[in-house]
Amino acid sequence: MAVKVVEDWLNACSGCEISILNIGDALLGILPQLEFVHMTALIDHKFFGQLGDGTAMDIPEAVVGIVSGGVRNEEMKHELEEIRKKVKFLISLGSCACYGGVPAQANMFKNEETFEKVFRQSVTTEPAPDPKDPNVPPWTSTCMAVDEVVKVDIAIPGCPPHPDWIAEAITALLEGKTAWSLPERSVCDTCPVIREQKSGGGPVKRWLQNMEFNPEEGLEKMRCINEQGFLCMGPVTLAGCAGKTGVPRCIQARTPCRGCFGPIRKGARPMVEMMGALTSVGLDPKSLVDRRAMMNRYIGGHGVLTVLPARPAR
Ligand code: SF4
Ligand code: SF4
Ligand code: SF4
Structure with missing residues (x-):
């Protein structure tokens, strides 16, 4: 039946x-x-x-x-x-x-x-x-x-x-199983780009400038987007957007991961972890415009995004 x-x-x-x-x-x-x-x-x-x-x-x-x-x-x-x-x-x-x-x-x-x-x-x-x-x-x-x-x-x-x-x-x-979940690994774990664990340093770049890549070359010749100085949410985002095999969808299109699969594990704090990831390659996470919204773009439920009290006038 x-x-x-x-x-x-x-x-x-x-x-x-x-x-x-x-x-x-x-x-x-x-x-x-x-x-x-x-x-x-x-x-x-x-x-x-x-x-x-x-x-x-x-x-x-x-x-x-x-x-x-x-x-x-x-x-x-x-x-x-x-x-x-x-x-x-x-x-x-x-x-x-x-x-x-x-x-x-x-x-x-x-x-x-x-x-x-x-x-x-x-x-x-x-x-x-x-x-x-x-x-x-x-x-x-x-x-x-x-x-x-x-x-x-x-x-x-x-x-x-x-x-x-x-x-x-x-x-x-x-099949009678009552539990299912995606494996806990990050978008970066499935991304083939070149990583050197460092960037040029300084503020996070805005998308008013282009990142560097040669469309004639494969992704394994492209430098990591974070290491190029832009925000890519791959380090703190659950992998799986390309299905069972393949390169993360946005990276395939040579655009940054925006975090749509959400945190890698329950209870993770992607904003804190992402600020750490940017810092670890020499970028200043505080320079990111609208960082609270950008780093929690898909996960604003569960009290992650709340109304902040108005700041007192200086
Ligand atoms: S930060 Fe982005 S570009 Fe860099 S390895 Fe992770 S997913 Fe790939
Ligand atoms: S934003 Fe979503 S579809 Fe794009 S790379 Fe990240 S997890 Fe994959
Ligand atoms: S915006 Fe929401 S409803 Fe629409 S595809 Fe994304 S997760 Fe599904």
Whole structure:
């Protein structure tokens, strides 16, 4: 009998769902064993009845729940709590679900400040509905990772997560395993560039200048991005973005790792460790513009990014 699956997005962009589809041939192998009973992106199954006439959220019972996106408002929180009640195993899919993701950068501001700047004073877009409108679900006090609200059994990080790992985690569950995680190694551990453990020193360079590489040559001839003086989050970021084999995706494109797979291990402090990594090659981490946001770009949930008290005027 096929294993029933509920898949849902919360504060998400749909990239994680595209990654599920990108599993490709391997998906064809596991699909006969799965029965998706709810998937917002692909199945027309509505929570409040097909005509919207239901009064309670109707989430089908399932063995596996897969949730992408973090929790940004009370409606998403309720949806997630209801899903958790209906499934045996819950997978948080993608860095928004695992760590809050890029939307959790808003945790550096009071909600009211964000409403004012983004929704009411935006000069580049049509005015959005005011978040205080009674028809708009109220925001939660912070943008949360899924495991800040309910118990999560398996976390698959990445923005987006690599299809190899989605297939592997689902296959593990189908084989009766209840735990799965990526090996604890860094993006640097899988990066082929030249490293000399030193840079030219001085401030971290801004991307107003280009780094050096010869497009005709392989990456093994390119100098490490940190050692060229730019910020690359590889030393403190979990490896796996290229799937089971291969060079980290951003490095393949000769751009720095931005940290999208999150910390290498639970409880790690990437900002502190990254400042150490920059210092170890002779760069001044304090020179990095907006370093709190840059070094916590995908991991602002779990209280990593908070509103700092205003500094007293000097
Ligand atoms: S983790 Fe990335 S791809 Fe997935 S929902 Fe968040 S922003 Fe989109
Ligand atoms: S810092 Fe970046 S460029 Fe350097 S080895 Fe690590 S991932 Fe590669
Ligand atoms: S190199 Fe870093 S930012 Fe780029 S995809 Fe891989 S983990 Fe994500």
